[in-house]
Structures are given as structure tokens and as C-alpha cells.
Amino acid sequence: MNAKELVQEKTTEVLTITSPLFKTPRSHLMEALSRGFGYNTFAAACADTDTIPGLFDADAFHSRYSVLESERQACTLSAVLKGYTMDLEFTVMGAPGPNALYRVVAAVKGPVLPAVVQFYLPSKIPSRFVNDTGFGDSVEWGHLRHGTWEGRFYGADTQNWGRASLARSIFAALY
Numbered sequence: 001m002n003a004k005e006l007v008q009e010k011t012t013e014v015l016t017i018t019s020p021l022f023k024t025p026r027s028h029l030m031e032a033l034s035r036g037f038g039y040n041t042f043a044a045a046c047a048d049t050d051t052i053p054g055l056f057d058a059d060a061f062h063s064r065y066s067v068l069e070s071e072r073q074a075c076t077l078s079a080v081l082k083g084y085t086m087d088l089e090f091t092v093m094g095a096p097g098p099n100a101l102y103r104v105v106a107a108v109k110g111p112v113l114p115a116v117v118q119f120y121l122p123s124k125i126p127s128r129f130v131n132d133t134g135f136g137d138s139v140e141w142g143h144l145r146h147g148t149w150e151g152r153f154y155g156a157d158t159q160n161w162g163r164a165s166l167a168r169s170i171f172a173a174l175y
Helices: 003-018 026-036 042-047 058-068 071-081 161-174
Strands: 085-093 101-109 116-120 129-131 141-145 148-154
Touching: 003 026, 003 042, 003 071, 026 042, 026 058, 026 071, 058 071, 071 161, 085 161, 101 161, 116 161, 141 161
Parallel strands: none
Antiparallel strands: 085 101, 101 148, 116 141, 129 148, 141 148
């Protein structure tokens, strides 16, 4: 498999995991993955049809993605590249609407999952996230315990902003 095919395959893998949770710019991901495989750009990876890329340099990927997007986004995708996946379930409790209450369950799987992972709850509207586990989460922090966090979210923007922000926060904490 040449460099272009390897970058495209890894891009598809990452986007398959992240697309149900949040948007990831494909071109930036391909550029950073190319850097991880030892090429300065995706165009350089495409031009090298003879060489089989060596080991993936996760630090080079992280550094490049930090420049293209942000440090937080780089941490998020670095966790995905380490093998972490996530299912987020939002269930409306009661009547839907602008002030609806949603039950949220985040379930994470990965190669090595610590018993407790502390993460920032999304900062846009932190008071809208409420702990539901009895473990004393504040409105600023959540605790992923044995791969699971449960809570509640108030507001109509849950399915877009809430899902993406919560997923990014948890993945970044796993990096």
C-alpha cells in the first residue's frame, strides 16, 4: 500500500468514528495524517508512489493538526487514532422543545481505559449540563467512570452543539 492509499484509508477510519459525533475537515485530516507518515503534505504523499510509509508518528500528526485546526481538536483526533471510540445517546425526557430535558449517556471504548477520566463539560453553556450519576460532577467537570458518563442537558441545541462539544471534551481528556 502506497502513502496516498494509506492516508486515504486512515482518513476513512477516523471519519467513520467521528462523523456521527462532530465534523472533521477532511483536507486538514489528510494533511496531518500525511505528516504523521513522514510527508510534509498530502500532495507529497500522493507523489510518492514507490515507497511504503514507515511507522506512524503520532506527535508529528498532533503538531500539524494543532496548526491546521486547534490544540483541542488535535487532542481529540489523537485519542481517536489511539483507538478510542464513543457512543453518545441523547434521549428526550418529557416534551420536546426549546427547554427540553435530555438524558445523555456517553460510552467510551478503547485500548486502555482508566477507571476515572476527568473532563471539562462543554463551556458554551456549562450550567445546562447536570450530573446524573451521583458521583458529584460539578457544572464544569465530568467524570468518565469505567468508560461511562451520564448526565442531563437542557435546551434545544443538544443534538448539534451538545453532542459535538461533549464528544470533543471526552476524547481530548483521553489523549
